[in-house]
Amino acid sequence: MTEKPTAAYIHIPFCSHICYYCDFAKVLLDGQPVDAYLDALIDEFKSYDIRQLKTLYIGGGTPTVLTAKQLERLLSALTENLDLTALSEFTVEANPSDLSDEVIKVLVNSPVNRISLGVQTFDDKLLRKIGRTHTEEDVYRSIDKLKKAGFENITIDLIYALPGQTMETVKSDVEKFLALDLPHVALYSLILEDHTIFMNRERRGQLHLPNDDKNADMYEYIVDKLNENGYNHYEVSNFGKTGFESQHNLTYWDNAEYYGIGAGASGYLNGIRYKNHGPVHHYLETTNKRVNEEILTQKEMIEEEMFLGLRKKSGVSVKKFEEKFSVSFDELFDSSVKKLIGHGLLYDDRETIRMTDKGFELGNDVFAEFLLDS
Numbered sequence: 001m002t003e004k005p006t007a008a009y010i011h012i013p014f015c016s017h018i019c020y021y022c023d024f025a026k027v028l029l030d031g032q033p034v035d036a037y038l039d040a041l042i043d044e045f046k047s048y049d050i051r052q053l054k055t056l057y058i059g060g061g062t063p064t065v066l067t068a069k070q071l072e073r074l075l076s077a078l079t080e081n082l083d084l085t086a087l088s089e090f091t092v093e094a095n096p097s098d099l100s101d102e103v104i105k106v107l108v109n110s111p112v113n114r115i116s117l118g119v120q121t122f123d124d125k126l127l128r129k130i131g132r133t134h135t136e137e138d139v140y141r142s143i144d145k146l147k148k149a150g151f152e153n154i155t156i157d158l159i160y161a162l163p164g165q166t167m168e169t170v171k172s173d174v175e176k177f178l179a180l181d182l183p184h185v186a187l188y189s190l191i192l193e194d195h196t197i198f199m200n201r202e203r204r205g206q207l208h209l210p211n212d213d214k215n216a217d218m219y220e221y222i223v224d225k226l227n228e229n230g231y232n233h234y235e236v237s238n239f240g241k242t243g244f245e246s247q248h249n250l251t252y253w254d255n256a257e258y259y260g261i262g263a264g265a266s267g268y269l270n271g272i273r274y275k276n277h278g279p280v281h282h283y284l285e286t287t288n289k290r291v292n293e294e295i296l297t298q299k300e301m302i303e304e305e306m307f308l309g310l311r312k313k314s315g316v317s318v319k320k321f322e323e324k325f326s327v328s329f330d331e332l333f334d335s336s337v338k339k340l341i342g343h344g345l346l347y348d349d350r351e352t353i354r355m356t357d358k359g360f361e362l363g364n365d366v367f368a369e370f371l372l373d374s
Helices: 034-047 068-079 101-108 122-131 136-149 167-180 197-203 212-228 247-253 281-285 300-310 316-325 328-341 357-361 363-368
Strands: 007-012 055-061 090-094 115-118 156-158 184-187 232-235 238-240 259-261 266-268 272-276 289-295
Touching: 007 034, 007 247, 034 068, 034 259, 034 281, 055 247, 068 101, 090 247, 090 300, 101 136, 115 122, 115 136, 122 357, 136 156, 136 328, 167 232, 167 238, 184 212, 184 266, 197 289, 232 247, 238 289, 247 300, 259 272, 357 363
Parallel strands: 007 055, 007 259, 055 090, 090 115, 115 156, 156 184
Antiparallel strands: 184 238, 232 238, 259 266, 266 272, 272 289
């Protein structure tokens, strides 16, 4: 019997506003059938008869746009049949401007033990420029409230290479993050996605982004500064103090299976990667929530194992790889590994295949070398 997944992702697609760079499955909250959506979401969760999880993650959208009553209902339904002694990490994403005292009270009285705050930058001017509605002051107020409520495991997102961003504002963001003494940060370079306001502006020549050299300088500065201050760069985009690495996200990078629940959510079960209906009304109208299922071939599984595993600082264990796939690692990748070692992108350690700092920076070049011929 196949072991059941120990991680679940729950998607709340509602937002109070749409950020200019965001292409996630989301809709504006006004006029949406939120309670009907929660009914359907809870039904989908219960259909899997989940009794034990190590990690549970509620993302979005913005989970904290739910009312305190709605959030309490959701958290209760997700955990009522769970063995809470096995649940080691329960994360809820939040926006600094949505964290009311009532919502924090609900979080405190639940098994939630990790909060992920969408900060992006501390610079008020840049926040307005990227379509965020919170301010630097909101960030400090939210974190202060969370700490006073007893939350220790707080992570924030930061984005760099924003339109009009300078090295000075990057340095300021890093200093302000370090002053908060939080245990974790996720760091992203701005990526332009289709169907976003920023992509439309870029196509009209109205978006002024830092060039590639400036982008690389910003990345290197942030990485060096975080490393100096005791943050372990344990995954391409993630930095944590010891013991505060994201256990849920490590499920993805370990290429393990997980439940994906809600409109637009993706999951991985029984060798099948699936995606749920994205538009809320489609999700509500259908009995079968899945819109797409893909049974992975051995080739695809191997490629994913390398792409995802190499995102981690710990890399890919050759022994575990060979046990999992019953193939010789060297026969598949010997020349690629030697080439990447020669270019300084991989460490010269054939028991574990892992990227150097330079490899982390040029990750896509590394991943391309692990594509298998058809």
